[in-house]
């Protein structure tokens with residue numbers, strides 16, 4: 001899954017202090033691009049986060065690994081593209097042998113009492129979120145911030161998740177307090193958007 005060359009610092013969970021608001025931004029980052037950086041910056045600002053964990057997954061359970069670059073390469077490229085010191089690139093999921101987000105969040109919660117986390121994802125992810133392993137558990141673990149993405153702005157509204165958890169939707173005006181809210185709670189954040197995607201870049205259209 002990952003070779004010997006992933007530096008040990010990336011295999012540990014980043015250090016956080018009690019009382020912090022921390023965003024969890026998981027991705028394949030195959031490769032990382034400016035659209036990811038935009039999402040991270042929007043999340044940091046709009047959610048009033050102290051830190052954002054840029055979590056390079058060992059492999060999205062719903063995606064083929066055929067085209068997946070090595071963890072080492074995706075980490076190196078993530079480091080090269082992220083300049084904000086509040087963004088912590090990490091691959092601790094590989095070290096803990098977890099790849100389902102439900103397991104990741106349970107682990108993060110158990111290890112960090114007194115810290116408020118929020119899961120961050122692009123609007124396209126919300127569309128098929130109900131296919132993720134134990135997705136209802138994910139909804140009940142941490143609040144979720146969905147960041148707008150071209151092509152998914154409206155379609156997400158008809159998603160199973162948006163309909164099932166309509167009662168838990170929070171106005172984006174309250175985004176700075178989202179991390180402190182009890183799950184289930186989710187918000188949709190509008191703002192500047194990027195049309196970039198890793199697929200387009202891999203296909204030479206980035």
Ligand SMILES: Nc1ncnc2c1ncn2[C@@H]1O[C@H](COP(=O)(O)OP(=O)(O)OP(=O)(O)O)[C@@H](O)[C@H]1O
Pocket residue numbers: 026027028029030035036039120121122123124125147148149150193194195196197198199200
């Ligand atoms: N341009 C973008 N705008 C908003 N969210 C994005 C954008 N690109 C990626 N994301 C979000 O970032 C997270 C990680 O995405 P991922 O690494 O799969 O990138 P991707 O460009 O969607 O890749 P691929 O094209 O290979 O599916 C996901 O939550 C995804 O929704």
Ligand SMILES: O=C(O)c1ccc[n+]([C@@H]2O[C@H](COP(=O)([O-])O)[C@@H](O)[C@H]2O)c1
Pocket residue numbers: 025026027028029055057059060061062063099100101102125131132133
């Ligand atoms: O847990 C799942 O079933 C699951 C299914 C699809 C995606 N995820 C996670 O969602 C994040 C975004 O994945 P990706 O490939 O769209 O960048 C990443 O952290 C994945 O591990 C998780």
